[in-house]
Amino acid sequence: MDERIREHARILVEWSARIEAGDDVVVVVGMDAHDLAVAVAEQLGEKGATPVFTYSSGELTRAYQLAHDGEFEEADHELALYENADAVLALRGGRNTSATADVPSETRQQAARADQAVREARMDTDWVSTVHPNRSLAQQAGMAFEEYQQFAYDAIVRDWEDLAERMALVKDVLDDGSEVRIVKEDTDLTMAIDGRVAVNSAASVAYDSHNLPSGEVFTAPYATEGEVLFDVPMTLNGKRVRDVHLTFEDGDVVDYAAAQNESVLTEILETDDGARRLGELGIGMNRGIDRFTDNILFDEKMGDTVHLALGRAYDSNFTTENADEANDSAVHVDMITDLSEDSRMEVDGEVVQRDGQFWFEDDF
Amino acid sequence: MDERIREHARILVEWSARIEAGDDVVVVVGMDAHDLAVAVAEQLGEKGATPVFTYSSGELTRAYQLAHDGEFEEADHELALYENADAVLALRGGRNTSATADVPSETRQQAARADQAVREARMDTDWVSTVHPNRSLAQQAGMAFEEYQQFAYDAIVRDWEDLAERMALVKDVLDDGSEVRIVKEDTDLTMAIDGRVAVNSAASVAYDSHNLPSGEVFTAPYATEGEVLFDVPMTLNGKRVRDVHLTFEDGDVVDYAAAQNESVLTEILETDDGARRLGELGIGMNRGIDRFTDNILFDEKMGDTVHLALGRAYDSNFTTENADEANDSAVHVDMITDLSEDSRMEVDGEVVQRDGQFWFEDDF
Numbered sequence: 270m271d272e273r274i275r276e277h278a279r280i281l282v283e284w285s286a287r288i289e290a291g292d293d294v295v296v297v298v299g300m301d302a303h304d305l306a307v308a309v310a311e312q313l314g315e316k317g318a319t320p321v322f323t324y325s326s327g328e329l330t331r332a333y334q335l336a337h338d339g340e341f342e343e344a345d346h347e348l349a350l351y352e353n354a355d356a357v358l359a360l361r362g363g364r365n366t367s368a369t370a371d372v373p374s375e376t377r378q379q380a381a382r383a384d385q386a387v388r389e390a391r392m393d394t395d396w397v398s399t400v401h402p403n404r405s406l407a408q409q410a411g412m413a414f415e416e417y418q419q420f421a422y423d424a425i426v427r428d429w430e431d432l433a434e435r436m437a438l439v440k441d442v443l444d445d446g447s448e449v450r451i452v453k454e455d456t457d458l459t460m461a462i463d464g465r466v467a468v469n470s471a472a473s474v475a476y477d478s479h480n481l482p483s484g485e486v487f488t489a490p491y492a493t494e495g496e497v498l499f500d501v502p503m504t505l506n507g508k509r510v511r512d513v514h515l516t517f518e519d520g521d522v523v524d525y526a527a528a529q530n531e532s533v534l535t536e537i538l539e540t541d542d543g544a545r546r547l548g549e550l551g552i553g554m555n556r557g558i559d560r561f562t563d564n565i566l567f568d569e570k571m572g573d574t575v576h577l578a579l580g581r582a583y584d585s586n587f588t589t590e591n592a593d594e595a596n597d598s599a600v601h602v603d604m605i606t607d608l609s610e611d612s613r614m615e616v617d618g619e620v621v622q623r624d625g626q627f628w629f630e631d632d633f
Numbered sequence: 634m635d636e637r638i639r640e641h642a643r644i645l646v647e648w649s650a651r652i653e654a655g656d657d658v659v660v661v662v663g664m665d666a667h668d669l670a671v672a673v674a675e676q677l678g679e680k681g682a683t684p685v686f687t688y689s690s691g692e693l694t695r696a697y698q699l700a701h702d703g704e705f706e707e708a709d710h711e712l713a714l715y716e717n718a719d720a721v722l723a724l725r726g727g728r729n730t731s732a733t734a735d736v737p738s739e740t741r742q743q744a745a746r747a748d749q750a751v752r753e754a755r756m757d758t759d760w761v762s763t764v765h766p767n768r769s770l771a772q773q774a775g776m777a778f779e780e781y782q783q784f785a786y787d788a789i790v791r792d793w794e795d796l797a798e799r800m801a802l803v804k805d806v807l808d809d810g811s812e813v814r815i816v817k818e819d820t821d822l823t824m825a826i827d828g829r830v831a832v833n834s835a836a837s838v839a840y841d842s843h844n845l846p847s848g849e850v851f852t853a854p855y856a857t858e859g860e861v862l863f864d865v866p867m868t869l870n871g872k873r874v875r876d877v878h879l880t881f882e883d884g885d886v887v888d889y890a891a892a893q894n895e896s897v898l899t900e901i902l903e904t905d906d907g908a909r910r911l912g913e914l915g916i917g918m919n920r921g922i923d924r925f926t927d928n929i930l931f932d933e934k935m936g937d938t939v940h941l942a943l944g945r946a947y948d949s950n951f952t953t954e955n956a957d958e959a960n961d962s963a964v965h966v967d968m969i970t971d972l973s974e975d976s977r978m979e980v981d982g983e984v985v986q987r988d989g990q991f992w993f994e995d996d997f
Contacts, residue, residue: 293710298688303664303692307693307696310693310700312700313697314696314699314700315700315701317702317704319705319706320697320708321687322688322689322690323685323687324662325686326667326671326686328667329670329671329686330674332672332675332678333674333675333684335675336677336678342655342681343683344657344683344684345657346659346685346715346717347714348717349714349716349717350685350710350713352713353709353710353713
């Protein structure tokens with residue numbers, strides 16, 4: 270076995286999911302994630318945990334949903350499985366990222382509604398989602414397979430404890446701060462963050478962080494003012510969108526443009542009122558991720574980037590007192606801007622990051 | 634999709650498992666049974682059933698069991714899954730039939746003991762086990778892949794309703810009969826069957842038959858007298874055994890020989906008292922199976938063969954009154970003899986099969 274796969278499994282089981290002896294674990298195995306599943310099985314055996322392996326494939330989902338009349342029912346047996354599980358490890362990796370492309374969105378939505386209780390039961394466990402680097406994902410990233418493997422393991426196999434400590438410094442500044450300002454070419458944006466709780470997303474359930482890799486600190490901004498250019502390309506609603514430029518006044522988008530597929534932006538902004546406001550400010554701090562691969566799980570964690578999401582905010586950024594202030598929307602659309610050069614981020618007027626270096630780093 | 638795969642799935646879901654709208658189904662997907670799983674997903678969608686797909690791989694089992702300290706625990710979440718399931722469809726098909734070869738038998742037994750409640754919950758459902766013909770199984774059978782596919786589908790894609798009717802004729806004769814006699818070269822064996830209930834194993838839960846393919850009528854003989862030659866080669870305890878010859882007196886094996894690996898026979902017969910008596914007489918009636926492939930699921934169903942098992946009898950051959958007469962043993966070892974030529978089977982002195990033809994067939 271490739272030692273990197275074993276290391277991936279070890280980090281997933283130990284650091285991310287904190288599996289202990291006696292834990293009842295569901296391992297969701299993607300069609301092309303078998304090798305990682307073998308390594309995870311080994312780790313779970315060492316821990317003395319008890320796994321059930323389920324099989325996840327877009328091809329099965331497609332065949333089932335296309336043949337069904339649409340009156341989907343709740344899966345009582347699947348619900349019982351998750352209600353009796355302590356942890357869920359989802360090992361993503363199919364053979365075709367477009368495997369369900371021809372399933373009508375109406376059918377998907379009907380199936381998703383029937384799946385709600387199961388989804389909630391899964392979210393009530395110590396769940397972690399990760400990705401097994403395979404050829405399909407390499408293709409999506411426009412990379413050779415072995416090149417993609419190295420890219421993925423650089424992002425995943427890290428000293429997470431060290432990164433968590435560095436991210437804690439950023440979290441503290443955001444928790445104590447009232448306003449964030451980002452300045453670069455075509456960008457001068459200020460956002461209020463007073464009263465909001467930043468999350469140190471360190472790829473571990475111990476940090477309320479459920480993706481591996483992770484590596485971002487995020488909060489929920491409001492009262493946004495100014496302009497911002499998202500110069501990292503992205504795929505939104507299946508279409509490539511470039512150089513999105515947004516102008517905010519009093520928290521709302523009042524003007525927008527994009528160099529490619531601007532109409533996708535129109536669709537998103539017209540979804541509902543919340544879609545015109547920000548739901549997330551995320552600071553990417555995983556320097557193992559050094560390029561855009563058209564996979565948001567990686568892209569938004571990229572070191573020296575910031576992402577802002579239009580739409581729904583995460584509950585974890587609020588206290589019981591201000592939970593009702595969370596921006597609500599049917600969408601949550603992440604867009605990324607590069608802060609590695611000719612840029613700065615300020616909190617309450619103090620520069621905390623300049624040209625990709627944080628104040629606590631030697632090259633600042 | 635290969636139309637034979639779709640037909641296999643249709644027979645599995647409709648004829649074998651009798652799946653109906655609203656059924657909660659667990660589909661166990663072997664590592665190399667994906668294509669059949671897609672076809673089964675489609676059938677379950679059409680029926681309006683609700684599936685959970687689990688993943689079965691000897692490689693995961695091996696990695697988990699080898700890493701574990703041996704104190705396996707009951708899987709509460711897996712138990713809940715099966716206790717809430719109406720049916721289980723096991724789609725067998727790994728990539729290496731020896732995937733767990735280096736797991737110590739002690740470890741396997743420990744794991745099997747911890748799995749007992751889950752196994753029983755699974756057996757309490759309408760479960761069916763089938764095989765997706767793949768390269769690993771083709772290799773085991775000593776056949777080319779496409780040759781093996783055709784062999785498997787000939788066995789599986791049949792007119793099961795018609796075969797069930799023909800097997801019902803044989804079941805009736807056995808239920809009404811007191812004694813079966815088999816005569817061929819080096820074989821003249823009589824067995825009592827009075828009071829026993831023959832099972833029409835027609836590959837459907839409606840017939841209390843849980844394997845696809847099936848196609849045999851079996852009962853539980855006793856008071857066996859005479860000699861029998863098993864001229865179909867077989868693998869017992871991992872070793873190839875040929876031309877087993879057994880001599881019975883008053884139900885017990887009193888003499889035995891084999892042309893190859895006779896010591897395996899010694900081991901089996903010395904297991905316990907029950908291992909020296911017969912637990913099953915099975916009449917193979919699936920003429921889609923025309924050759925030995927070293928897979929008992931197929932071999933024992935071969936048309937124009939009879940198999941006898943040393944050891945444990947099946948409960949289904951007994952009534953509540955005579956259940957205590959069922960032969961008990963730790964083993965159940967099937968051995969097969971060819972009745973296609975120069976042979977006859979009699980029930981109470983009437984010839985019911987001669988040279989492979991039953992009394993109700995035109996060429997009898």
